[in-house]
Amino acid sequence: MAYFGGKTRLAAKIAALLPPHEHYVEPFAGSLAVLLAKPPSRIETVNDIDGGLMCFWRVLRDRPTELARVCALTPHSRAEHAAAATSFDDALDELERARRVWVQISQSRTGTLRKTGWRYYIDPSGTHTSMPGYLEAYVERMAAAAERLHKVGLECRPALEVIAAYGTFEAVCLYVDPTYLGSTRHRNYRFEMTSKSEHTELLEALLGARAAVVVSGYSNELYDAALGGWWRIEIPTMSGHARCDQARTEVIWSNRPLGHPSLFDLEAV
Numbered sequence: 001m002a003y004f005g006g007k008t009r010l011a012a013k014i015a016a017l018l019p020p021h022e023h024y025v026e027p028f029a030g031s032l033a034v035l036l037a038k039p040p041s042r043i044e045t046v047n048d049i050d051g052g053l054m055c056f057w058r059v060l061r062d063r064p065t066e067l068a069r070v071c072a073l074t075p076h077s078r079a080e081h082a083a084a085a086t087s088f089d090d091a092l093d094e095l096e097r098a099r100r101v102w103v104q105i106s107q108s109r110t111g112t113l114r115k116t117g118w119r120y121y122i123d124p125s126g127t128h129t130s131m132p133g134y135l136e137a138y139v140e141r142m143a144a145a146a147e148r149l150h151k152v153g154l155e156c157r158p159a160l161e162v163i164a165a166y167g168t169f170e171a172v173c174l175y176v177d178p179t180y181l182g183s184t185r186h187r188n189y190r191f192e193m194t195s196k197s198e199h200t201e202l203l204e205a206l207l208g209a210r211a212a213v214v215v216s217g218y219s220n221e222l223y224d225a226a227l228g229g230w231w232r233i234e235i236p237t238m239s240g241h242a243r244c245d246q247a248r249t250e251v252i253w254s255n256r257p258l259g260h261p262s263l264f265d266l267e268a269v
Contacts, residue, residue: 010216010237010250011037014175017233019212019256021173025166027159028177032057036148041173047155047162052101054156057149059098064146070099072139076131078118081107106138107131160205167209174209177216178202181223196222203227212256219251227253 015038018024024041026032029048048054059067074080084103092100109117121127129137155162159178166172179193193199203226206213217223219234235250252258 010235013235014214014216014252017252017254017258018173018175018214019254019258021212022171023166023169023173025162025172025174025211026177027162027174028179029053029057030177032145032149034175034177035152036145040148040151043153044151045153045155045162045166047157047159049156049158051156052097054154055094056098056101058154059094060142060146061149061152061154063095064142066095067098067102068139068142070095071102071142072136074099074103074135076107076120076135078120081118102138106135160201163202163205163209167205167211167213170210170212172211174206174211174213175216176202176206176213180217181220199223200226206255209255213254214256214258215253217251217253218248223251223253230255231258233258 011033014034018038021041023043023045024035024038025044026035026046029035029046030053032046035044035046046057080103084100084107107119109119120131159176163174163176167174178199181193181196181199193202199222203223206215207226215223215227230253232254233252235252237248237250
């Protein structure tokens with residue numbers, strides 16, 4: 001899924017940079033692009049505070065055939081997208097809840113669970129295929145993603161709790177991809193970390209971790225100062241959705257030596 005802020009374009013490059021580890025942990029699961037791009041670790045745990053998003057990953061893992069079927073039968077429809085956003089609640093059956101999460105993300109202009117515009121195309125020059133074609137391709141990827149998630153543990157709690165619980169062990173690798181500091185991007189997450197104090201608290205937790213820590217973000221004064229003594233790599237990339245791609249530079253910080261992808265691997269993606 002084209003989840004807002006997801007690392008789909010960068011996933012393989014980030015996976016190649018991860019320090020050696022036995023237990024891989026993502027406190028901010030999001031699109032799980034990096035997990036899905038890396039070889040399985042001996043133990044893997046992913047977490048996100050968004051219960052709807054984690055419901056989707058749980059149902060995909062446990063009921064992949066059923067989820068793929070209901071998603072395949074869901075039309076590309078403005079009304080369907082609007083209904084998925086307005087009717088979302090915890091009382092729904094898990095399968096239907098997961099389907100509505102999929103509708104919101106896959107048919108949203110920004111790939112988000114917030115209420116945004118419906119994604120569609122008018123000018124044929126703006127896309128390689130139709131939106132129903134994109135949705136069909138998303139469904140076709142579900143089986144492989146479900147198989148990859150089969151032995152992955154799922155959490156749904158605040159990221160700081162996960163960092164505190166898992167970050168005390170040296171064999172753990174925390175891949176931390178938080179909602180970026182408000183000044184560096186648009187607000188399209190349902191659960192935001194907009195304040196400097198929230199990011200300061202996160203950085204303090206990461207600086208105190210014994211685990212290997214890898215952080216993704218855009219360069220900003222707060223992170224550059226706090227993580228100034230860490231290893232750092234910059235990767236040119238593009239960000240955006242709905243034909244509004246913008247050139248950006250992704251920064252990867254780590255308290256352990258990073259892998260060494262070739263210069264070819266670090267070209268803009």
